[in-house]
Amino acid sequence: EDGGHLRDALEASDPEVILMDIQLPGLDGFELLRTVRSSLKSKVPVVALTAHAMVGDQDRAEAAGFNAYITKPIDVIKFPSQVEEVLNRNPGPGFA
Structure with missing residues (x-):
């Protein structure tokens, strides 16, 4: 889908x-x-995903306000714990 x-x-x-690809057509992840x-969703943790690290x-x-940064291809063994770690932190911009 496109960013819009x-x-x-x-x-x-x-x-x-929110798991967000940084390179979206029409409206990039940033x-x-x-x-x-x-928006009203300002406290929702947002994870940046990218294939072009x-x-x-x-x-x-991090400076833009993503809560985590995960490169593709996603490691299916580590991915659940990476997302869980984000959910367990206090929501808000920036990495912990």
């Missing part, structure tokens, strides 16, 4: 955590995160 469609879906839902953080990307994601 996802923005509309988020406004109509009440998620416990732009969509700004929308989430300025470059030096400095994790720092950029």
Whole structure:
């Protein structure tokens, strides 16, 4: 889906955590995160997902307000504990 469609879906839902690809068509993950953080969903933890991890990307994601940063391909063994860790932290922007 494109970022605009996802923005509309988020406004109509009440998620416990948002797993967001950074590179979305139409509206990238950083732009969509700004929308989430300025909405009633501002306290929902948001995890950045990316297949194109470059030096400095994790720092950029943290500075933007993502709660965690996970690179693809996702390790299916580690992924549940990574998401659980995010859910167990106090929600809000920034990595712990």
